[in-house]
Amino acid sequence: MRLHERCLLLAVLCALSGGCAHQKLVPTGEAYRFGRGWHAEEVAAEDVVGAPPEAVVERGKPHPLVDAAGWVFGIPSRILLWDRRVKNHQVSPRTEQAVTEYVERNAMTDICIRVNQYAPLEEWRRLCDNTEVGAGWRYTVGALGVAGYTIFPGRLFGRDRYNPYTNSLYIYSDVPSLGIQSAAYAKDLRTRSNPGTYAFVNELPVLAMWRETIATQDALDYVAATGDRQAREESLVILYPHYGLLAGGTVEGVLMGSPFIPLGGLVLGHLSGRASALALPEDAPVSENAEMGDPQPGILQTGRDTPAEPEQTTPPSQGPAKKK
Numbered sequence: 571m572r573l574h575e576r577c578l579l580l581a582v583l584c585a586l587s588g589g590c591a592h593q594k595l596v597p598t599g600e601a602y603r604f605g606r607g608w609h610a611e612e613v614a615a616e617d618v619v620g621a622p623p624e625a626v627v628e629r630g631k632p633h634p635l636v637d638a639a640g641w642v643f644g645i646p647s648r649i650l651l652w653d654r655r656v657k658n659h660q661v662s663p664r665t666e667q668a669v670t671e672y673v674e675r676n677a678m679t680d681i682c683i684r685v686n687q688y689a690p691l692e693e694w695r696r697l698c699d700n701t702e703v704g705a706g707w708r709y710t711v712g713a714l715g716v717a718g719y720t721i722f723p724g725r726l727f728g729r730d731r732y733n734p735y736t737n738s739l740y741i742y743s744d745v746p747s748l749g750i751q752s753a754a755y756a757k758d759l760r761t762r763s764n765p766g767t768y769a770f771v772n773e774l775p776v777l778a779m780w781r782e783t784i785a786t787q788d789a790l791d792y793v794a795a796t797g798d799r800q801a802r803e804e805s806l807v808i809l810y811p812h813y814g815l816l817a818g819g820t821v822e823g824v825l826m827g828s829p830f831i832p833l834g835g836l837v838l839g840h841l842s843g844r845a846s847a848l849a850l851p852e853d854a855p856v857s858e859n860a861e862m863g864d865p866q867p868g869i870l871q872t873g874r875d876t877p878a879e880p881e882q883t884t885p886p887s888q889g890p891a892k893k894k
Contacts, residue, residue, distance in 0.1 A: 602795035605676035630687030668746035707766030734769035747805040754785035797870035814839025
């Protein structure tokens, strides 16, 4: 590895480890600010036209052969993040509800949460209906994205992510923090005066780390404000290596350098995440530092291996999710 590659890798690893005072990817401990939806400065979130009272959740019907193939394609990601729930295409009620709670508490109920679902026709329709993003961006970059989703189904090849052009959230992993991190991009997008331009810029090499950094930080802060110790541990040991792999890949792409650069970011992400998780106090209480929303605990207060109660699978006021 050349000297300039080592220097850039060191910068990435320094940011991950929290060794640089100006860029610490750790829960800030500051008051968590819940989102207020689109045009928050102009209207209240509940007054946004077309926003339903609860988030729309649509689950894909079980397809053993398709899901088995998707599980196989997800093996590299499970090895890299060292978690068998990543891209396992078996999303539990707890993960679904944790992501739904994050979406609802951040006033983003206009999002469609697709849980292991392939719905290309509906995605084309949502592309046309999403007037929050300019038509110029939707019918160019957005159309290409939906075409890719149609040809290469996320149920086979996809990852947890938010599509800003269709305003849809795709969940394929049974890991709440990964789903929350993907949804955090939607929260970030709602603070931008030109969301289409912001989404396009964040698809570009290197600049994509802009949104990834903001989303990862927000996810860590949200879990720190609402989750118990076990949920906080999980977020740290998953999101640190996830971010480290992305950051290392960005450096490697710019330099056209060694593939060991993203692996270096991944390894230090694992080490930093686990060290941070071990440093958590034994009885870490739910933070009372929250603004613009209710700081009380939600589904993230249940243990990692504790199944959700049957009546908690769907909030009482929410209708049954659709299956397709």
